[in-house]
Amino acid sequence: MKEKTKGIVVVASNKPNFYVMALQLIDSIRDFDEDINITLVCEDWMEDERAREFANNVIHCDGHYRAKIWGMTQSPYDLTMYIDADMHCEHEDISKCFDELGDHDVMFSALTDDRSYVYAERDFDTPDGPAQFHLCGGVCLYDMSKPIVREFIQDWWDLTRRQMDKQWWPDGYAESLRSWDQFSLWWLTNKEEKYKDLSVGIFKDDLRWNYYNAFKPSITFPETGPVILRHYSCGINKDDYII
Amino acid sequence: MSSRKWMDNAFWENPEEKDDLTCILEIEDDNGKQIRQVMRLKKYIKDSDELNPDFTEVVEVLGEELITKNTEDRIERKKSEKEERRIRDLEHARSRKMEKLFNHKMEVFEIEEIKGCKNRKLKAKLRRAKSQIECDLYAMMILKEHIENEEKVSEGKD
Numbered sequence: 001m002k003e004k005t006k007g008i009v010v011v012a013s014n015k016p017n018f019y020v021m022a023l024q025l026i027d028s029i030r031d032f033d034e035d036i037n038i039t040l041v042c043e044d045w046m047e048d049e050r051a052r053e054f055a056n057n058v059i060h061c062d063g064h065y066r067a068k069i070w071g072m073t074q075s076p077y078d079l080t081m082y083i084d085a086d087m088h089c090e091h092e093d094i095s096k097c098f099d100e101l102g103d104h105d106v107m108f109s110a111l112t113d114d115r116s117y118v119y120a121e122r123d124f125d126t127p128d129g130p131a132q133f134h135l136c137g138g139v140c141l142y143d144m145s146k147p148i149v150r151e152f153i154q155d156w157w158d159l160t161r162r163q164m165d166k167q168w169w170p171d172g173y174a175e176s177l178r179s180w181d182q183f184s185l186w187w188l189t190n191k192e193e194k195y196k197d198l199s200v201g202i203f204k205d206d207l208r209w210n211y212y213n214a215f216k217p218s219i220t221f222p223e224t225g226p227v228i229l230r231h232y233s234c235g236i237n238k239d240d241y242i243i
Numbered sequence: 244m245s246s247r248k249w250m251d252n253a254f255w256e257n258p259e260e261k262d263d264l265t266c267i268l269e270i271e272d273d274n275g276k277q278i279r280q281v282m283r284l285k286k287y288i289k290d291s292d293e294l295n296p297d298f299t300e301v302v303e304v305l306g307e308e309l310i311t312k313n314t315e316d317r318i319e320r321k322k323s324e325k326e327e328r329r330i331r332d333l334e335h336a337r338s339r340k341m342e343k344l345f346n347h348k349m350e351v352f353e354i355e356e357i358k359g360c361k362n363r364k365l366k367a368k369l370r371r372a373k374s375q376i377e378c379d380l381y382a383m384m385i386l387k388e389h390i391e392n393e394e395k396v397s398e399g400k401d
Binding site: 017024027028050090215218232 | 341358367370371
């Protein structure tokens with residue numbers, strides 16, 4: 001049987017600073033693994049000579065606010081590790097990320113009650129009663145060699161785009177949820193019959209794989225080793241030009 | 244029918260002398276409406292030797308032992324709350340500092356000479372710097388290396 005290809009996908013769109021952060025994320029991964037395959041998805045006007053120096057492959061996207069999910073659909077790898085651009089690699093175990101998937105089809109980090117102090121919006125009402133987001137899209141490991149997974153990622157992108165472009169919204173859900181790609185993810189994994197058998201997993205000791213900088217280390221910490229990927233989504237400079 | 248009750252969480256303000264306490268009086272009026280009033284009671288009525296009847300009543304109803312236990316528990320609770328607050332503030336400050344450092348590093352990595360730096364070891368050191376000063380020192384080392392390389396090239400030409 002042909003061995004599955006493996007690689008990381010990083011997406012920078014909409015804001016130029018994401019491009020700078022994406023490059024630094026890739027370079028921080030290279031500090032630990034020079035040979036790992038990395039694809040950078042960015043807008044063509046962002047690209048400079050560093051893109052092809054740092055990444056093995058560059059794909060151009062448009063400036064959609066959530067082009068990250070489109071970028072995920074474009075992965076040239078079977079086993080794909082998507083990582084948000086505003087993250088930073090701190091540990092050599094990044095090389096082992098693909099082993100985490102096991103028998104699952106898709107894998108995320110979790111949104112849990114005890115970490116809820118850093119989440120903007122997690123609980124919401126549905127026509128069937130209260131619900132919560134459980135999956136965090138900061139990192140996502142998925143197997144693109146499986147047709148159902150390809151369809152799932154493509155549907156996540158289609159639904160997110162339609163949701164954000166105001167072409168789709170279910171009755172009985174708060175408008176404030178529209179800006180979250182977690183909503184389309186929740187919808188597909190909870191409401192879509194087609195994906196009822198999709199095996200969605202959570203990284204073992206997921207805090208190692210997506211540790212928000214705003215977490216309080218005294219109460220929220222990984223249990224089996226140091227942080228591998230740190231997420232700087234709070235308090236970072238997304239809008240102003242870095243230089 | 245109206246009633247009044249001392250809540251069982253009274254504590255000494257001065258655990259040594261035990262002549263000053265804080266307690267809550269729960270009063271229910273004829274219509275069943277409940278009012279809770281926090282009271283600070285001294286053993287003696289001000290400027291006299293006369294015992295304060297409310298103080299005496301609280302100590303009789305709740306007992307000195309319970310009030311002393313409440314006082315000890317409260318001191319422990321306050322101490323642990325203070326420690327939690329201290330850790331929370333420290334972690335918050337640390338998190339802000341790391342965000343600031345992250346933004347600073349992004350700026351440093353956009354400096355032309357550092358952008359083009361091929362010295363992976365020095366770049367990794369800069370990336371992992373734990374403070375702004377450490378980050379700036381590695382940035383200076385990269386700049387120094389860049390200038391030295393430029394000088395070598397120019398000497399070679401000469």
